[in-house]
Amino acid sequence: MPKPLVSIISINYNQTQVTCAMLASLRQLTYPNYEVIVVDNASPTEDPGIIAEQFPEVQLIRSAENLGFAGGNNLGIRAAKGDYCLFLNNDTEVVPQLLEPLVAVFEREPKVGIVSPKIIFYGTADLIQYAGCDRISSWTGRTYVTGYLEPDKGQHNTSHLTTLIHGAAMMVPTRVIREAGLMPELYFLYYEELDWCEMIKRMGYQSYYEAGSTVYHKESVSVGQGSVLRTYYMYRNRLLFLRRNATGLKKLIGILFFLLVAAPKQSLLHLLRGEMGHLQKVWRGIAWHLEGHNVHQNQYLI
Numbered sequence: 001m002p003k004p005l006v007s008i009i010s011i012n013y014n015q016t017q018v019t020c021a022m023l024a025s026l027r028q029l030t031y032p033n034y035e036v037i038v039v040d041n042a043s044p045t046e047d048p049g050i051i052a053e054q055f056p057e058v059q060l061i062r063s064a065e066n067l068g069f070a071g072g073n074n075l076g077i078r079a080a081k082g083d084y085c086l087f088l089n090n091d092t093e094v095v096p097q098l099l100e101p102l103v104a105v106f107e108r109e110p111k112v113g114i115v116s117p118k119i120i121f122y123g124t125a126d127l128i129q130y131a132g133c134d135r136i137s138s139w140t141g142r143t144y145v146t147g148y149l150e151p152d153k154g155q156h157n158t159s160h161l162t163t164l165i166h167g168a169a170m171m172v173p174t175r176v177i178r179e180a181g182l183m184p185e186l187y188f189l190y191y192e193e194l195d196w197c198e199m200i201k202r203m204g205y206q207s208y209y210e211a212g213s214t215v216y217h218k219e220s221v222s223v224g225q226g227s228v229l230r231t232y233y234m235y236r237n238r239l240l241f242l243r244r245n246a247t248g249l250k251k252l253i254g255i256l257f258f259l260l261v262a263a264p265k266q267s268l269l270h271l272l273r274g275e276m277g278h279l280q281k282v283w284r285g286i287a288w289h290l291e292g293h294n295v296h297q298n299q300y301l302i
Contacts, residue, residue, distance in 0.1 A: 004107075006034040006099055006171075007082030010090045011072040013041045016050050018218070019090040023055045031099035037079055038090075039063060039072040068188035069167070070196075074299070077177060085177065087193075089168040091218035093122060101212035102171045105159075113176045113205025114197055116165035117213030120152060129217055131156035132209035133164040136194065137254075142238070143194070146209075162209040167193030169215040172200070179203055182299040184244075190230070191237035198245045199298070228277045235263060236285030243295050259286070 012019040036058045040048035042065050052060045061075055073087055105115050119130040131147035147156045180200045184192050197207050242254045270279040
């Protein structure tokens with residue numbers, strides 16, 4: 001009996017060589033039935049045609065505009081033919097046995113709707129980035145990730161249900177996407193995968209950490225860890241996540257704490273460091289919420 005088809009979807013934005021390194025690692029996969037889709041998010045200065053030249057087996061989709069992380073992945077979903085979709089950051093490299101344990105989770109656990117593997121910081125002495133997620137703070141919108149920056153010595157080699165997955169590598173059955181909806185494009189960058197995980201859980205599914213699969217992550221190659229763009233979307237989207245997913249008194253307290261404590265504290269740090277661009281983006285991200293956007297919009301596959 002043939003194995004289920006897995007559609008591997010990745011986004012490229014001005015990082016052609018980084019994407020090609022990821023694709024080269026995918027060629028080593030031992031799973032027998034998968035397709036690879038790369039969505040170029042309107043790269044302004046690099047020609048993504050190199051991807052098609054070096055990896056003719058890859059379906060390259062060229063978006064006419066930059067749709068962000070969620071919008072680019074949604075383009076890939078619409079083109080995918082697989083029973084499962086694996087969303088993989090282009091700044092990752094994978095182990096050959098990546099897919100088998102991830103597929104096996106869904107084959108044996110019908111209640112699981114989304115799964116992430118163990119994620120290791122690329123080029124380190126096996127420092128862990130993700131080995132599950134304990135919770136997300138309803139006050140600050142920050143996640144509490146299991147194993148973060150710990151050397152991987154096998155201490156997190158037990159797979160288990162988890163609160164949230166990691167957007168650098170996550171697999172979802174196509175049937176679940178049809179039921180829960182597409183990745184929320186309102187975010188553009190950051191927190192969309194966490195919101196999507198909550199959308200899937202609200203449909204009665206569980207999220208899962210699979211310790212038997214490993215991905216190596218180069219972390220924020222496209223945007224840059226210290227960029228003002230990252231600051232803007234982090235603060236805009238933390239508040240957006242709270243507005244969309246917290247309820248009742250917890251929602252009210254969370255929003256007030258974020259506005260009156262978390263954001264001012266970070267603003268003071270930027271001010272003391274002379275980082276005026278970052279300071280401006282913190283409050284520009286918060287001001288976005290005063291512009292009357294419909295924060296509860298979702299999209300569905302047709």
